[in-house]
Each structure stands twice: as structure tokens, then as C-alpha cells.
Amino acid sequence: MNSNQLKQLLSNMTIEEKIGQMVQLAGEFYKEEDSENTGPMHEMNLSAGKMATIGSVLGISGAQTLIAIQKEHLAKSRLGIPLLFMADVIHGYRTIFPISLGMACAWDPNLIEESAAIAAKEAAVSGLHVTFAPMVDLVRDARWGRVMESTGEDPYLNQLYARAFVKGYQGKNLATDKFSIAACIKHFAGYGAPVAGREYNTVELSERTLRDMYLPAYQAGIDEGSKLVMTAFNSLDGVPATANKRLMRDILRKEFGFEGVLISDWAAVGEMIPHGIAENLKEAGKLAIEAGVDIEMMTGAYLNYLNELIDEGEIAETLIDEAVWRVLTLKNDLGLFEDPYRGANSAEEKAIVFSQEHREKARGMAEESMVLLKNKEQILPLSIHQKVALIVPEGQAKDVLGAWSWKGQQNESVSLYEGLLQHIPKESIVLKTIADAQKEIKADWLADLADVDIIVAVVGESSYMSGEGASRSNIKLPSEQIQLIKKLRTLDKPIVATLFNGRPLDLTDIIQDVDSILEAWFPGTEAGSAVANLLYGKKNPSGKLTMSFPRAVGQVPLYYNQDNTGRPLTALNQEDKFLSRYLDVDNSPLFPFGYGLSYTYFKYSPMEVTLTRSPKSQEDEVRIEVMITNSGKLAGTEVVQLYIRDKVGKVVRPIKELKRFKKVSLEPSESTIVAFNLNKLDFEYTHQDLSVSVESGEFDLMIGPNSEELEINTVYLTFKKSE
Template sequence: MTMATMPRRTVLMGVGMAAAWAASPARALLAQAAARTTTLPPAVEALIAQMTVEEKAGQVTLMAAAWAGGAATALNPAGAASSFEGQLAEVRAGRLGGVFNGNGAVMARRMQTVAMREARLKIPLIFAADVIHGLRTVFPVPLAEAASFDPELARRTARAAGAEAAASGIDWTFAPMVDVARDARWGRGVEGAGEDVLLGRVMAAARVRGFQGDRGLAAPDAVAACAKHFAAYGAGEGGLDYNSVDVSERTLREVYFPPFESAFAAGAPTTMASFNEIAGVPATANEWLLTEVLRREWGFDGLVVSDYTGDEELIAHGFAADAREATRLAFMAGVDMSMQSAFYIKHLPGLVAAGEVPMARLDQAVRRVLALKVQLGLFDDPFRRIDSKREKARVRTPATLALAQEAGARSIVMLKNDGVLPLPTTGKKIALIGPFAGGQHDLIGPWNVYGTDAEAVDLEMGVRAIVRDAASVSVTAGSGIDDALPGGIDAAVVAARAADVVVLAIGESQRMSGEAQSRVDVVVPAAQVALAQAVAATGKPVVVLLRTGRALALTEPVLGASAILVTWFLGSRDGPAIADVLFGRVGPSARLPVSFPYATGQEPYHYDHKSTGRPNPPGPLAEYKAHYREFPNQARFAFGHGLTYGTIDYAALDLGSARMSADTPLVARATIRNSGARAAEEVVQLYVHDVTASITQPVRLLKAFQRVSLAPGEAKQVSFTLRRADLLFVGQDLKPVVEPGRFRVWIAPSAQADGVSGEFVLA
């Protein structure tokens, strides 16, 4: 199924993609891609025979740019690179294959000029960067954009980000992150698509296509994608970053592998080994993962790069005794290129000389690096993406900024609304209160190297630009993010009492999400809860705006607000995007890509959990059933939940004969009606439960979704086609299997909503 051929407002993810994977055509695509990447032009192939062992080791060495760009020095310090001149010397000597997170086209031109004029073999460098959700134009963080349930939107923003990156001299981005994340405590969930496998797959594929474009990697506006982190990084114990992972092979194959397979099928030519271990073997030295599964089983023959000092960390893991052994273990397991440790340039020549690393393996890795450079067109024109004039002309254009605003508005999830929203643009006094009510901070989110909050538009500016009378808006911080402000609550109460409605902007700072930002308690900080309590006590209607990079466990008084919007970190046009939804210029249409728990103690929580042998029956919590003392085994706000400015009703489920066979699919239909007074865009979701199987099955699994636009009073029939292969699961022998029997099906607005439901039989 080719996503690019599907109309945006019809089925954005049809059922059948999982079946296609199990039936292996995607693996055939990988095999074809492998053949392409390993076929080098004769002149490039000849270079391998001319290289010294040290020059070969240089090609598989990647270092942080000593002349770093933006926030790169803080995010990834250059480490062993002592100076820019020192890196130029390494280039001249053929001891460096590329750099990452450098300072734009000027820096890249200087380095590439040295490589092409002064190095012996004149092999072009590759320039990489962490372009996670934008370069200078910053789009919503990936978790927020996943809330749009709109892979075409993700493709468009990745396309814009890729073009902007390419205009800045970048060839390769370390994105998309396709880790499934089911523990809200883990900070890096903000970089992915949430807890669901299907949503993760379609977003992974869309972002790869977006970064790389449709004209081939050699196009000057294309950048190579890198699916990361392989694999199961999001399953770290306790939600602790870099932590151990111990999951079954079945869970790897059902949950953590599929988004990578989709990314590779979409054309991603590279992947990054993850920091974590799996069942005692670090991924960076995991031969089963990197060679047996990735290479032999899937047929992938692209480039595998380590994460930042991932090979060096084998020593701290207790898996390697020293740097030399760490180099051998990582390289022989299948890591082709070492990032940042410099272990490969230091130790591969000696390992080859000692016979511990075969020359054939080194040549294989070098060939993969050169193949990527060939694909990117660097041997044809090493300067094809290095143009300072183009860099200035193509970053932060009106078109990309407009797209950032559109994407931001389409990423906002409305959890609750008692009718206070949308706000009128005139006739109401509005008090913006909270640490995020104004000021250019905490707008673009974590892990952005080149964009800045100073270039982004905040909530105050966005609101003042849309109301008729800017004087009707007051702005009061009320508290800090973690700490109270002297007199802050008193000032906030005065502002609230003078207003007709309060817009309370609270939540996480962007430093609370992202790498190394695991949290033991996924709640709104106490100082902000105290502020919310005081504002609620005024009796004024309160609209809560939640700034966050993860699911949060919400409590009173936040839950008692008149309306709650999850606004995430929306990037360059954060404030205007929020204002568009607040005032009804854009109706909320996003859905939660992660479950919001009742309490942190439920984590890790995901909607597609198993029932256990003692599920709680419908109704009150019962003794000796699978739930906590305080809460049901459910989410407070479920995966897929999100309200619109319409009133949406589900009715008239039609399953036809309610029978499916190998030759006869099941068509499930339902009527979706907007009985409200405002237009709405509904995300209609199809879930299935296999009632009895040889492997216990989740209580629900998302199989497809559609976006449906409904005018006031309009009704539309929505249909989904399920085929036998859509019901595959990983059987007891770890191979795909389909078993006859009863299945329950829901067409519903969330993973916990009833919508309309029924049963069918697979013969």
C-alpha cells in the first residue's frame, strides 16, 4: 500500500499493512534496496583497493563538528576534537569520514574543500545533523505531530525540514526516532510517535519519505533518513533513560521491530544502534540484532551507525574490557560507523593487523559508507548541498512558517470542554496566567540544534494578534515552572478576578522532556498546582493549556477546569497555533498518541494491554481483580481520545454477514454524525480483539483510522475493510499465524470508548 497515493481525508492508514509485512513483500523491497546500496560505480569501488587500513578506518569514523552549530555544543560536545584546525588535519590525513551538527554551509564548504583538494583520495565528507523536528523552522515535537493522526502532515513537515537542512549543507539526519514508548516517565518519548505500533509505523514511513523527498537521495533538497534507535530503547526498565531492557523476542517482533521495518520499506538507508542492552547484550554489540535479524532476515544492507559513544559505553556496561575489545565487539556485531568515540580510527587498524577483524568486514563497512555517499550524489558533486546563498534564502520562509502554524494547530488535543471554547475575539477580558503565559521560552521543545525560542512566537503574542482589543488581555506569570514566585499567586488571583475567563498555561519546561530527562512522577509541578488551585477558587472559567512532552497524570484542580487543551511544544509558531484553536479559527482535531494515566504508579501503561486472568468486570472495582487499589486498569484519558467543536455520534454498525474467510474480507461500516453547531474533523478508529488465541491477545488493537470532515448536522458512512491477514499475530513458534475464531470489533473515537461494536467470525 503506497501512502502517497491515498487521498488525505480518506483512509490515512488502511488495514492490510501489517499483513503485507507478515507476507514479506516489504522484505523484498529491502532486498532490492540492499542490492542498490552495495553496487558502487567502478571508480568508487576502485578507491577501496587504494585505501590504507587507516584510511578505511577513517571512512567509518564520524565525529561531532568542532565548529559546532546552534545548541550542538551543549547537546553533543565535540569531545576529543580539540579544534576545527585539528579536524581539518584529520580530513587531510583521511582519518575522518564525516562530521555532525556543524555550523552550516560556511563550515561545510571549508571542510569539504580540504577533503577534495588536500586529502590523498579526495573522498567527500558526509555532513549529518540532528534534525528531529525542524532546522531553523521548528515544527511540533514528533509526539505532538503524531497526535494529528495525519501521516501526510508528518510527511509535509519532514519534507520542509529536509529541504531546509539540505540548504544548510546537511546530507544526513538522525531521524526519525521510531521507538515505541509506553512509559511516560521516559523523556525521549517526546521524539517518537507514542505507544501504538500502527501509528508508529505510518508516522515512521511518512517521515522517511518526507526527509528524503520523491526525487531520489541525490536531489539537492533531499537528506538521508536514519531510523533510530535499533532497538527497544523505549522499553528501558522504570522509564529510566539508557537503562536495561529485558523483553521477549515476541514483544520485539510485535511491538518494537515493526516501525523500523516500515521505515526501511519507505527507503531509510541508515539506522542507529540503541544505547540499551537487550536481555544482557548491549544493542551496539548485539550480533543477533544487527546481523541476524537486520541483515540476514530482513535483507537490509544500508549503513548502521552507533549512537553517540555507544561503542565506548560497552566498557561501562561491563561487556567489553577496554576500548580495543569494545571496538572489535561493536564492529563485528554489525556497527559499520562509530560516532564520536574515535574508537574505530584508533583501534581498527591494529585489530585488522592482528587478524581479529577480517579485512573483508572492514571493506564491507567502508563500502556501505561510500554507497551512502554515492546515493547522496556526493561523488558527482561534493558541494551540491553547500551553498551559503541558498542557505539564507531557504530557511524560515513564509511557507515553512505557515506550515509550522498549521501543524501546530492540528497537533493540539482537546481533552475536555464544557462549552467555554472557542473563545470570542471580542467582548471578553482574558487573563493569561501561568509560567507559559508569555515570554519566548519553552516553545520549540527539546532536541533542536539550530532553532531557537528567540525566533519563535509565544502565547501572548499569538493571542494579542487575534483578539480585537489587545488591551483586553492581561498576562501574569503567577509562578515559576518549579518554584513559587514572591507575590505571584496574589497577582494571579487579582488578574483572574478582573477577567471574564482565565487561560492557564502550565506544565513542563522543555528541559523536563527529551534525552536524560526521565521523571519519577509525571505530574504538573507542585508550584503550578498551587497556582491552579488559587485561580480555580476565584470561580472564573478556566481553560488549561498543558505544555508537555509526555503523558501526564492530571489531578484536581486541573481536572476541574472548564476546558483542557494539550498543547505540547509546537515550535516556531507555537503561540499563533494555540490561538487558532482557542478562538476557533481551527477546530481541534488531534487525538492522544499516548494514554494519560490516573497516576504515575500505573506506568508503564498502554491501551493494548492484556486482560489478565482476573479482569475487573464492568462497573465498580471488585476484590481480587487486576487493578490498583485506587484506580481501574485504564487510562484517565485514553489513547485516541480527543474532542472537537462539534458533537459527534457513532451509530448503525454494519458487519454484513459478520463472517470472514481467506477469500472473503469483512467490511465494517458505521455512520458518524455531527449533531453540533460547528464543523468538525473526527478521527474514526477501528479496533479489533481476538477473543481466543494460542497466544493471549491485547484487549484492543488499532487496525485502521480515517479522518472525516463533518459540517453541522452532517452524517457520513465510514467503512473499513478487514482481511484475514490483518489478524496475524506472532505465534508460539515466533512466526506469523492466523487462527479461526471469534473477533470483537469497535468503530470508536478512542481505545476505551464503546462507539459501536460487534463480533465477527473468521472461518
């Protein structure tokens, strides 16, 4: 439709039809066994007449099913307005990629984009139009279960990944690319900073911190063209996001220029009542529409009370019209008025979904995402001539997909045992479960391992232990896993700990008892193949952490880009008590942001810094060069990282800020020069009055393989004063 046709459609709609477009129902409402008098329909006061006006559905898929639902809906819709089908396609549809936190550790936005494009292709042929992804919330607290769905603690990286996900899902043209789906940036805003790491909890952020650290990734995804934004569950400055007019209308709409659809999270409108800012559902609906929420997901406030609020003069019908216009525009952008069955194709679904090509891509992504945290005396890579003891948690051999793997099938995933069999015969593997270690005859159990050369122990979390609603106050390994490692240590054999988990863990209890640690995250469909390829050196680990690992849970929130204090702990005052420090643990993380080992070694030359004056702005620009040499015996890939520090600002500045990185692959003895360019925009920050600028002065430039092992070069940079 063209714009005039769309406007005509809107003008022909009744108020009931308009309100229906603003309502999203779960797929269960479209199951044959439901009727007007039973189940959810009765609870939401939903009649067959109202069903004919509904605008969107979530959480149901399958080409044949969605074509049938759409066909039936169009037959009942007076104006023939098609449904939107949405779902949580987070790190893959049926072919499951690593969790988002794992994918982020590849430090490769192009791979993120490719993974999103594959997920979109599988989802689109299965009938879906929209994914509730990406989640771009910055995270600093590993207790929060949803860190697994994030890309980490750094605003610069999060911006790059937000753009990559949106580009991958949406492709170049939603209307003409049937293999694309619309993206939804979430959760606006600050959802990743709940107090005490507890799911759905209050968020306390200063406006400056919100703007410098948290908002940039949302804005990047919006600038890339994300068609939707989802409101957060949390309150911010005392107001739940779904009712936060300043957040949604002033910042999202006016400042960021977002013109797409704003959708609530599941039942978030109704949750204003327990939040304590709405007395009932009617009042909650009023607050949500005034804040600019276009689609209400699953509470019935819009469906049952918007018309009444208009009749009472509590809200203007123009609020309804602007919301419906955005919903209709999204449907038009997807080409649904021309083809309401857009993309859905049973034959293509069978050929494309979970194809071998997609599985190979998932394996490659998993290999890139894994981080080698420890490798004492180069225990890894393994030799195919070694006999291996493989110890896995009982019942979790195929629990490798992680939370939010909606259509992924555990029984289709590759276990680590199956992965090892791709390299060595089954006679070279002694397979045991952790439950075996709990049996009474422990001596016999250990005796079975007497002739193995190396022990590979799978430890970490079950998928149930991370994700939404999975906050943990104790982020250590389960006690039985710690006890197992202690018992295995008595055998005096090398131990490789392979971690399957959805968050940074406190590994202090085992760090001295294992020789190697491979952080595999939840790697997805091809987990076992990817892990085994790294263990045997078919792939050299190159992943780097995008979230710090603590020494103790008492350190969290823990992040590399923290502000300095008036009494900082330094290398020169370690014995002083009256500093910003702990008495019982170091301030530093166990494994810092940006950290990751390789089977080879990379040598960094001293950095060379060149200052130039821009002819246009008459302000300093900086070029930093460093030569990287692979000084080991294997080909490998290094992520070269550049950080800055503003030594004296108008407000306290972070001790380090990532500004650039480059991933380089080198053969043994090969060298390359890595160069970075910075200008004024890279140094600007938010001031106390919320203006954005930077002052002339001294800046530390830091380069290295992670956020702690850095060469520092201090320069004086001249910038014009802001007017």
C-alpha cells in the first residue's frame, strides 16, 4: 500500500478495530480447543467479535499452522487486515547458535549479523514476521540470569552488536526479502541493572550513567532501523518503563527519533498495579497509552478499557490513531497487505530449517565464541593418542542449548561425547556421570580412571539455572561439581574443565585444581563438535570475555570500566587498609574483560602514537599503531584492544574505556601492523548538566590483549570548548 491507501484504511476503521490492532495475544488463543467460554479467552473478556480485530499473535509458529490461522483471521476481519506473528527468536530458531553472551565473545559483529540472518531465514519460512530480539541491555551483575541474553558490560561493543543483530534480522529490505523478519530492540531502558541482580527488580541509575553506558546500544539499534522497541519490566526513577512518558516520548521518540512500534513486554501493563502506580487495569491502560505504548502484550487493559477511557474524555482518540498508524505501517513495511502469508512455505521450511548448512555455521560460531581461560603447561590441545575420561552431569549431556532456545531440540544437539568420537574411537573414552561419583563405592569408580591420560570434566550450570527468572545469589559451581573436581585431583592426572553456563561464574573453588578451563557457554546445536574441535586443536581458541569473571560473588556488580575513587588501591599502597578495597579478596576480577588465551603466543611491539591537527576542526586526532607477531608454533587469531582514559574531566571518568579493537589472524612467525584512529567524538562524555563534550587535557592510550595487560602512552590532546 502507498501512504494514501494506508491513511484511507485507518480512516475506515471503527474504534474497536483500531484498539484490536493494539492488542497482542498468545498463540494459545488460536488453538482449536479454546472457545469463548473457556480458558484465557474468558479471563480476558475476549469474544469472537473482538478476536476478529486482533492485530498480532506471539509464541506460535510453523508455516502450515500460521497460514491456516491467517486465512481464518482474514475471513473474519471486516477490512482484511492481516495478523502479525511474533516470537522469541533469540540465538537461533531451530538451529541454535551460542547464547548471545557467548557470541559476543567472538568479537566479530559480522558473525553476529550472519547468525541473525540465518535465524531470520528459518523463522520467516516458518511464518514469523517479528522477533523479540536483540536484547541490548548493558550488564554488570552476573547474579542476574538474563546476562546470557546480553552481549556484555561494554557500551561500545554493545552498540556494534546491536547494529549487527538488527542488520542480520531485517536484511536490506523487509518488504522484498521474504527471508527477513523485523527486529525488536529491548528492553527500554536500563533493564540490565536490577538492584542486587534480582530479576524484575528496581533499577537505580543516575541520568549520566544511563546516557553514557546504557542508552547508546538502544540508540545504535534504532539508528540501524529496528522496526520495534520493547519496554522494560523495571522502574526507572520511580516509574515503571511501560508508564514512563519521559523515557518513551521524550527520549525514545523525540531524542532518538524512533518512529516504529513500541510494544510492552509480557503483561507489563498490568504489572503497574503491583508496582503501585495504578489502582486497576483501566488506570494502567491509561498510563501506558499516554506513555506511547502502541501494542499491549497479554493483559487486556487496552482491549477492555481504551474505548471507555475515550468516552469518558480521559484520553484523546488521536493517541489511538498514532499507535494504530505505526502498527499498520509495520505491516505495510513487511508487505503483508500484498502477501499476508509472507515467507511462510511448508516446502521451504522442510528444506531450510535445521539444514546441514545452517548447522555448520552454528558450529563455526560456537568455535569462535569459546574462551580459553587457563592452560597450564599447554595441556591443551589434546592428542588423539591419549585415553580420555569424560565426566558429565547426569542427564545433562545434551543440555547445551541454553535458555531462550524456543524451537531448539535437545535430542538433536551434539553432546561432547559425540564430539569426541569425531576424533578418537570409543575405546579411548571412559564415560562417567557426576552422579557416579556420589555412589558409595567411590574407590571402584576412581579405579576405572587409573589408565586414562587426561580427564575432561563438564561442569557449570543446567540451562534452567540461567535466563529469565534465574537470578542466583551464589554463582559458584554446584557443590557436587566442586567436590568432584577435588576428588579427581587426587588421581594426579591433568584435568580439563569444560564450562557450559549462561553467566560468568565464581571459579575460585576449582581454579587451582584444574589444569585447563575452556569456557564454552551454552554453545547450541553443534556444541559437542565445536568443543571437541577446540580440545583437539582443529580450531585454535580466539574468544575473549565481554563480561568479567569475579573472584567472589561479593565483588559484583563487577566491570572493567569503573570510576576511580578518592582512595584507589594501587600497586604502591597494597598494605593500607583505608582504601576502596576488600579485606578478604582482591579488587580485581579472576578473569578480566577482554581476556582469552590461545594455543599460540602473540607479541606486541611498543605502540607508536601520531597526533595530527584536523584542517577542518582544528582539533587533535590520534593514530595508534602496533605490530603484532605470532611468536608461537600454531596459526592463531588475536583480538587487539584499544582503551582510553580521560585523566581529568569535569566529572569522574572511567579508569578505562574500550574504543577500538581489531581481530587479526596470523600464521607462525607472521606479523602485521594494526592501526587505530580516534577523533574528538571518541573522547566526549556526558557532563553533570547532561551536555556532551570533552575538554583539552591529558589522556592515557592503552593497547593490549585484554583490559588489564596494557601498554600505556599518555598524550595531551587539544579540543575546542563547546559553545
